[in-house]
Amino acid sequence: MAQRTLARYLTEEQRDKGRIPADLKFLIEVVSRACQAISIAIGKGALGGEGGVLGEAGSDNVQGEAQKKLDVLSNEILLDANEWGGHLAAMASEEMDLPHLVPHRYPKGEYLLTFDPLDGSSNIDVNVSIGTIFSVLKCPEGADLSSEAAAEQAFLQAGTAQVAAGYAVYGPTTLLVLTVGDGVAVFTLDREQGQFILTQENVQIPAETREFAINMANQRFWEAPVQRYVDEMLAGKTGPLGKDYNMRWVASMVADVHRIMTRGGIFMYPMDEKIRHQGGKLRLMYEANPMALLIEQAGGVATTGRERILDIAPHKLHQRVPVILGSRTEVERVSGYHQA
Numbered sequence: 001m002a003q004r005t006l007a008r009y010l011t012e013e014q015r016d017k018g019r020i021p022a023d024l025k026f027l028i029e030v031v032s033r034a035c036q037a038i039s040i041a042i043g044k045g046a047l048g049g050e051g052g053v054l055g056e057a058g059s060d061n062v063q064g065e066a067q068k069k070l071d072v073l074s075n076e077i078l079l080d081a082n083e084w085g086g087h088l089a090a091m092a093s094e095e096m097d098l099p100h101l102v103p104h105r106y107p108k109g110e111y112l113l114t115f116d117p118l119d120g121s122s123n124i125d126v127n128v129s130i131g132t133i134f135s136v137l138k139c140p141e142g143a144d145l146s147s148e149a150a151a152e153q154a155f156l157q158a159g160t161a162q163v164a165a166g167y168a169v170y171g172p173t174t175l176l177v178l179t180v181g182d183g184v185a186v187f188t189l190d191r192e193q194g195q196f197i198l199t200q201e202n203v204q205i206p207a208e209t210r211e212f213a214i215n216m217a218n219q220r221f222w223e224a225p226v227q228r229y230v231d232e233m234l235a236g237k238t239g240p241l242g243k244d245y246n247m248r249w250v251a252s253m254v255a256d257v258h259r260i261m262t263r264g265g266i267f268m269y270p271m272d273e274k275i276r277h278q279g280g281k282l283r284l285m286y287e288a289n290p291m292a293l294l295i296e297q298a299g300g301v302a303t304t305g306r307e308r309i310l311d312i313a314p315h316k317l318h319q320r321v322p323v324i325l326g327s328r329t330e331v332e333r334v335s336g337y338h339q340a
């Protein structure tokens with residue numbers, strides 16, 4: 001039987017199932033090609049270009065975080081790849097203050113694309129898995145795209161409005177994990193063919209888990225419900241949960257979430273006193289919403305602890321939120337502690 005490439009999978013979703021229109025199919029294919037280009041750049045590392053692509057870029061992003069060279073390069077790759085196709089009205093990136101409008105010389109489409117071009121970039125120099133996260137929304141009818149500042153309003157849609165979301169993992173293999181609202185599919189990059197090949201379909205996250213991912217260095221800042229839950233996990237078999245847990249923490253959301261997609265678990269970047277003034281740590285539009293859609297499509301749960309992530313009505317482009325997601329039983333347990 002012929003391999004099912006990403007293009008074939010999307011064609012089946014479009015033609016056979018009627019789930020996605022042609023423009024959305026084309027948009028996802030263009031994003032996938034940009035992810036291939038980013039994967040190649042990452043693979044070159046210190047050999048890429050004059051002075052290599054590792055290290056600091058010497059600039060800060062809108063969040064005030066120091067940018068890596070690969071942050072900047074990945075952002076440029078995604079912008080350049082998606083400008084000209086006629087399927088987008090605008091893009092928004094974690095690395096840019098305002099949306100990026102499609103230049104007037106190109107036709108405009110009906111979709112909006114948001115992305116974190118290189119998640120986990122603090123791991124670049126130590127050769128640990130990093131990734132790209134993206135989300136697709138419909139551009140509202142009559143949206144004001146007369147300026148970058150005006151265009152921000154078009155993006156402020158709840159996560160339930162997403163028509164597609166996905167992430168690429170740049171690890172020992174390059175993977176593309178995708179949902180178009182029809183479950184979650186995983187594609188592996190065949191470097192010789194230059195194509196993503198379907199390697200897993202209908203991904204389901206186990207409801208029970210023995211693994212958790214959290215930055216224990218922040219323990220002293222956590223709220224009481226998270227303190228309670230982590231203490232119970234650390235108590236192991238002799239504690240109230242009656243089983244031993246292992247902690248895993250990559251400090252790359254893509255890598256931590258992909259482990260949960262693969263074998264279950266719970267990922268937490270909860271509210272704590274250190275980040276309360278900014279609303280949370282992770283960005284709603286670029287990280288929390290696309291990951292929440294993927295997790296829910298795979299049978300898991302994604303919450304802030306107090307509300308479903310996909311129900312949040314965003315009020316600004318770079319809004320931050322607490323994130324707790326993964327295996328249903330565990331997420332519902334810690335969410336229950338927040339309600340107590």
